Amino acid sequence: MSDARLRRVNKEIADCKNDKSSKIVIELIDNSPYHLRGSFTGPEGTPYEGGHYEVDIVIPESYPFQPVKMKFITKVYHPNVSSASGAICLDILKDAWSPVLTLKSTLISLQSLLCSPEPNDPQDAEVAKHYMTSRSSFEETARYWAQAYAGAPGGGVKGGAKGGERDEIAIAGLEKAHVDQFEALGFERGKVIDVLRRLNYRGENVTKISEDKVVQELLKN
Amino acid sequence: MTSTPLPEEQPPAPRLNATQLPDVDVPQPSGNAPLVVDENTDLSTLTPAQLYELNQRTLDESTRSSSDLPLIAAVAPIRVLREEYDGAPAFVRQIDFLATKGYHGIRRTRGDGDCFYRSLAFAYIERIMSTPDPALEATIAISTLDAAVPLLETVGFDKFAYEDFYEELLGLLRRVGSGAPDQLSPETLLSAFQAPEVSTAIVVFLRLLTSAQIRCDPDAFDAFLFHPDFGNQMTARDFCESFVEPTGKEADHVQMTALARALKVNAKVAYLDGHDPNGAVDFVSFESALDPSTPPVVLLYRPGHYDILDTRSLEAIQL
Numbered sequence: 001m002s003d004a005r006l007r008r009v010n011k012e013i014a015d016c017k018n019d020k021s022s023k024i025v026i027e028l029i030d031n032s033p034y035h036l037r038g039s040f041t042g043p044e045g046t047p048y049e050g051g052h053y054e055v056d057i058v059i060p061e062s063y064p065f066q067p068v069k070m071k072f073i074t075k076v077y078h079p080n081v082s083s084a085s086g087a088i089c090l091d092i093l094k095d096a097w098s099p100v101l102t103l104k105s106t107l108i109s110l111q112s113l114l115c116s117p118e119p120n121d122p123q124d125a126e127v128a129k130h131y132m133t134s135r136s137s138f139e140e141t142a143r144y145w146a147q148a149y150a151g152a153p154g155g156g157v158k159g160g161a162k163g164g165e166r167d168e169i170a171i172a173g174l175e176k177a178h179v180d181q182f183e184a185l186g187f188e189r190g191k192v193i194d195v196l197r198r199l200n201y202r203g204e205n206v207t208k209i210s211e212d213k214v215v216q217e218l219l220k221n
Numbered sequence: 222m223t224s225t226p227l228p229e230e231q232p233p234a235p236r237l238n239a240t241q242l243p244d245v246d247v248p249q250p251s252g253n254a255p256l257v258v259d260e261n262t263d264l265s266t267l268t269p270a271q272l273y274e275l276n277q278r279t280l281d282e283s284t285r286s287s288s289d290l291p292l293i294a295a296v297a298p299i300r301v302l303r304e305e306y307d308g309a310p311a312f313v314r315q316i317d318f319l320a321t322k323g324y325h326g327i328r329r330t331r332g333d334g335d336c337f338y339r340s341l342a343f344a345y346i347e348r349i350m351s352t353p354d355p356a357l358e359a360t361i362a363i364s365t366l367d368a369a370v371p372l373l374e375t376v377g378f379d380k381f382a383y384e385d386f387y388e389e390l391l392g393l394l395r396r397v398g399s400g401a402p403d404q405l406s407p408e409t410l411l412s413a414f415q416a417p418e419v420s421t422a423i424v425v426f427l428r429l430l431t432s433a434q435i436r437c438d439p440d441a442f443d444a445f446l447f448h449p450d451f452g453n454q455m456t457a458r459d460f461c462e463s464f465v466e467p468t469g470k471e472a473d474h475v476q477m478t479a480l481a482r483a484l485k486v487n488a489k490v491a492y493l494d495g496h497d498p499n500g501a502v503d504f505v506s507f508e509s510a511l512d513p514s515t516p517p518v519v520l521l522y523r524p525g526h527y528d529i530l531d532t533r534s535l536e537a538i539q540l
Contacts, residue, residue: 004385004418007385008381008382008385011381011382012381012382015379015381064382065421065425065468095467095469096462096463096467097467097468098425098428098462098466098467098468099382099386099425099468100378100379100382100383100425100429100466101382102379102382105379
């Protein structure tokens with residue numbers, strides 16, 4: 001079987017090299033054909049537009065009968081991607097996998113996942129809540145992450161260039177005025193950001209969550 | 222050749238093929254007390270739901286508890302099945318009915334959700350081997366497949382992603398008939414189907430062929446593509462991507478019809494469900510062979526599982 005696996009993977013890599021139209025790239029990470037790096041650009045018309053997204057690919061031993069393992073290397077702000085680990089929630093990477101799917105078609109599915117989040121089947125619950133609470137604020141944050149981590153064009157966000165200083169308030173998807181408000185009460189900035197992010201202090205939640213509630217949370221631990 | 226373990230995925234919960242059930246308006250048992258059936262139970266007092274549960278339980282015991290069950294087993298006398306239904310006369314009567322129709326043997330397959338495709342593939346090749354001119358039949362089968370395979374590309378599958386699976390099936394068909402290199406015998410056919418790499422590749426290929434058949438013939442299939450759990454109508458692509466192409470997804474009427482057409486085979490499925498008071502068994506036929514008189518391959522269906530029925534004589538099976 002391992003011969004069949006190697007043959008198949010080699011065909012897939014060759015297929016990707018020959019196909020210039022899909023703009024999907026697959027490269028070896030460490031000279032093993034079973035550990036690869038895939039990359040694609042963020043889809044147009046989404047907050048991810050212009051970003052360069054890299055995906056860690058591990059080919060399991062019984063590939064293609066078992067699904068390929070993929071996770072984002074590039075940090076992505078998306079309900080179906082863990083903002084911490086890059087883990088992905090997508091059916092074809094689990095029980096909807098079919099051996100006729102390929103590395104390329106799976107990467108294209110990841111690209112489409114960026115176009116159409118499924119907040120009801122989230123990988124990152126906090127991001128999903130943000131998405132459900134305020135779409136515009138979510139998109140702003142996702143765009144900021146694209147600029148900060150995926151090299152999407154700056155768009156005037158201060159410190160947005162890759163490698164530049166990142167605005168931790170924008171990373172957390174919060175508003176500076178809200179953070180300032182509680183920082184002024186004497187709480188440490190990092191803690192304020194952490195609590196407001198966990199409380200999903202965005203959109204209409206800002207009026208729903210009382211100041212006392214926030215202070216209570218800030219006083220914990 | 223290294224043998225790599227394939228995913229030991231638990232089969233999905235068995236589903237009842239609703240179209241095969243009689244119309245019933247028997248009151249359901251109240252409460253959820255577990256069903257206790259022993260030799261004193263009169264099965265005629267059981268509701269269809271209880272019969273179903275009994276069948277499922279016996280099925281679970283006979284196909285799933287034994288993880289060492291091969292992907293597909295040697296033929297066993299049908300009395301082995303009969304013994305498992307000891308105390309369930311409604312099923313025993315049906316098994317006896319099958320025996321009187323000449324089905325003296327059963328070839329079991331592992332209950333992994335691929336059992337329909339695996340059973341059909343095995344029985345299909347075995348049937349070709351039992352014809353008067355196996356080499357000719359195999360050549361016809363290969364040309365039928367060669368003519369169907371372009372459909373796979375038509376529906377968008379990458380050739381490089383399915384050609385290895387197709388090659389496994391062709392490899393076996395080319396070994397059919399005297400004079401073929403490394404001629405296939407009943408024993409080598411069985412061991413090929415017990416080897417996960419060959420067996421699963423063939424299952425995958427048949428799934429893709431089924432999918433292509435469904436997607437390329439909307440007039441025949443689109444009206445029947447419903448979500449098996451929610452009942453909503455689905456597009457051919459969604460249906461196939463969800464319920465045909467992934468391994469482990471059980472086949473229902475649509476998939477069976479499509480695959481019989483793609484392979485141009487006659488198939489019959491015997492429904493063992495304990496429903497008929499006289500113990501008769503319903504057969505559903507899928508007739509797609511070029512020559513309508515071609516003897517069908519015959520599968521045994523119990524909700525959620527398929528095995529192969531065998532018509533050779535009892536003496537031949539017990540040897």
